[in-house]
Amino acid sequence: MSNAQSPILFLDSGIGGLSVMQAAAKIMPHQKFLYAADYAGAPYGTKSEAEIASRVPALLGRLAERYKPSLITIACNTACTIALPHVRAALNLPIVGTVPAIKPASLMTKTGVIGLLGTNATIRQPYIVRLKDRFAPDYIMLNHGAPELVNAAEAKLRGDTVNLDILAQALSGLTNQKHGDKLDHIILGCTHFPLLMEELKHLMPEMVFLDGADGIARQIERLMIDNKTPPAQDGIPKHHFITSGNLEGISAYKPALKGYGFAEYAQI
Numbered sequence: 001m002s003n004a005q006s007p008i009l010f011l012d013s014g015i016g017g018l019s020v021m022q023a024a025a026k027i028m029p030h031q032k033f034l035y036a037a038d039y040a041g042a043p044y045g046t047k048s049e050a051e052i053a054s055r056v057p058a059l060l061g062r063l064a065e066r067y068k069p070s071l072i073t074i075a076c077n078t079a080c081t082i083a084l085p086h087v088r089a090a091l092n093l094p095i096v097g098t099v100p101a102i103k104p105a106s107l108m109t110k111t112g113v114i115g116l117l118g119t120n121a122t123i124r125q126p127y128i129v130r131l132k133d134r135f136a137p138d139y140i141m142l143n144h145g146a147p148e149l150v151n152a153a154e155a156k157l158r159g160d161t162v163n164l165d166i167l168a169q170a171l172s173g174l175t176n177q178k179h180g181d182k183l184d185h186i187i188l189g190c191t192h193f194p195l196l197m198e199e200l201k202h203l204m205p206e207m208v209f210l211d212g213a214d215g216i217a218r219q220i221e222r223l224m225i226d227n228k229t230p231p232a233q234d235g236i237p238k239h240h241f242i243t244s245g246n247l248e249g250i251s252a253y254k255p256a257l258k259g260y261g262f263a264e265y266a267q268i
């Protein structure tokens with residue numbers, strides 16, 4: 001690392017967690033971030049529960065050992081809905097998770113019909129049913145797995161044109177369901193999806209798309225204060241991007257990554 005400050009570590013299968021990191025950077029501009037993209041294990045959304053439950057804690061254990069982060073944010077709904085308890089049990093560090101914004105959607109809906117877009121692995125988790133039963137017991141929640149949006153967000157960050165037909169098809173996976181015509185809030189339950197916010201809003205201007213990034217950022221900030229972790233050095237910190245994939249694979253992402261404040265790239 002280029003300076004002595006312990007970074008806040010963000011983990012996702014790819015670049016989706018940048019949606020969370022960006023919200024954190026907005027309220028903590030002087031914190032240094034270490035972003036880990038597990039491209040060697042991506043995508044997570046098509047993996048089994050057992051694969052995620054063993055891969056994510058093991059990887060985070062190695063990263064914690066090597067980079068000594070002050071806090072870990074699992075910036076991935078798939079990994080959290082499956083592996084968060086395993087990670088917390090394995091590591092003696094503050095761990096912040098990412099869960100679909102079912103609670104805020106339930107507080108805001110007027111029609112009582114909310115939608116959840118996530119990976120196939122996320123939407124089948126019992127954890128999602130528990131969140132719905134706890135926060136939105138009287139409402140209808142429609143779920144749809146949209147792995148193609150993960151690819152679309154990755155492609156966008158590589159500078160490719162976003163194919164709106166693919167996004168429209170994912171949205172119709174919700175709107176074509178029974179009660180789909182009454183949807184007024186769609187939860188983006190995968191951290192990749194907010195990176196497509198502009199295009200999603202273009203396709204459905206009346207819809208409210210919700211993600212949990214701002215709430216997660218506030219939670220990180222609270223824990224950093226509780227742990228009395230000092231803010232970074234003077235000036236704007238340069239963030240560090242690491243990947244389990246090969247470095248050549250991320251060269252197409254670099255122009256976009258630069259805009260997120262990354263200055264160093266390395267292989268895990």
Ligand code: DGL
Pocket residue numbers: 012013014016017042043044045046075076077078079119122150189190191192
């Ligand atoms: N960004 C991840 C999430 O929030 C998953 C993407 C993937 O399938 O790897 O669920």
